Amino acid sequence: MNAGRFNWGLIFIILGLLALGWTTDRLPSQVFERLFDLWPILLIAFGIQMIFSRSKAPFLAYISSLIIIAGAVYAVVPYSDMIKNPDHEVSHGKIEESFSGSVDTVELRAHLKKREFTLDDFGDDGFELQFSRESAGPKIDLAEKKDVLRIGLDHREHSWMRFWDNDDFPYWKMEIGHSYPLNLFINAERSYCYLRLADFNLHSLDLNCKRCYEVVVQFGRRFPDEPVNFDLLKSDLRLEIPGGYYVMLKDGVGLPFYVVDHLDFVEVGNDLVSDSLYHPDSLLILDIEPQVKSLQINWYE
Secondary structure, three states, rough: OOOHHHHHHHHHHHHHHHHHHHHHHOOHHHHHHHHOOHHHHHHHHHHHHHHOOOOHHHHHHHHHHHHHHHHHHHHHHHHHHHHHOOOOOOOOEEEEEEOOOOOOOOEEEEEEOOEEEEEOOOOEEEEEEEEEEEEEOOOOEEEEEOOOOEEEEEEOOOOOHHHOOOOHEEEEEEEOOOOOOOEEEEEOOEEEEEEEOOOOEEEEEEEEOOOOOEEEEEEEOOOOOOOOEEEEEEEEEEEEEEOOEEEEEHHHHHOOOOHOOOOOOOOOEEEOOOOOOOOHHHHEEEEEOOOOEEEEEEEEO
């Protein structure tokens, strides 16, 4: 039997079995996204097939078939519980944690994909995370080192098949106590991200978003000393700034004209400033990468 023909038949069988598992609710649709991420395996498999199919040991070409099977198994393993338990339901939950008295700073690192994420003030020492419509709950890592509490929040795989229905993404709502300085690092892709930071003692903010549908950041009257970093690839950004405060867009003249032509800013060197005369104590410095899709700045009372 020809190894190439066998491999193509194997691929169709695997796709058929996964589709059958999805239509019978034994597998979530995100298994296809996980399988798609493994597409380089096919290049490796077909490369091995081409090398050995006409060699003196053609049976070695079937190593490619084992590689394809291994990739399919890897894609399915995280959902083995759903296969065993067809009555598995999506997760809705709440996670609460308190901080120890030795914590001086809170550092949040969040990684999310195809989600709606909201960060808000909790009011007490600790944090609370609510999540909904998840096939598997979010992964949280806590580590307390040198008076710094590090919170790691990571997404689990979610359906690529929801790309046409952006309003139905799973949501995460996280509330953190505002009594500690906050270092915030967020990586998001194709998500909605709402950061209500008005009551936080924000020490640093680093936001990296790829093709996010909406990013809204509300600042309070305590700006971080360091520039706020935004790297937003084809994402919509809206900033809410307290009235009477000034904003500097660092290297703002490098931003596309269609992004800044509607803003009432003046050039100061390579920067754009919201007024030609500004007071340093009331200045928010924004370092925005030029890939941002749109930028809107609103002042509120």
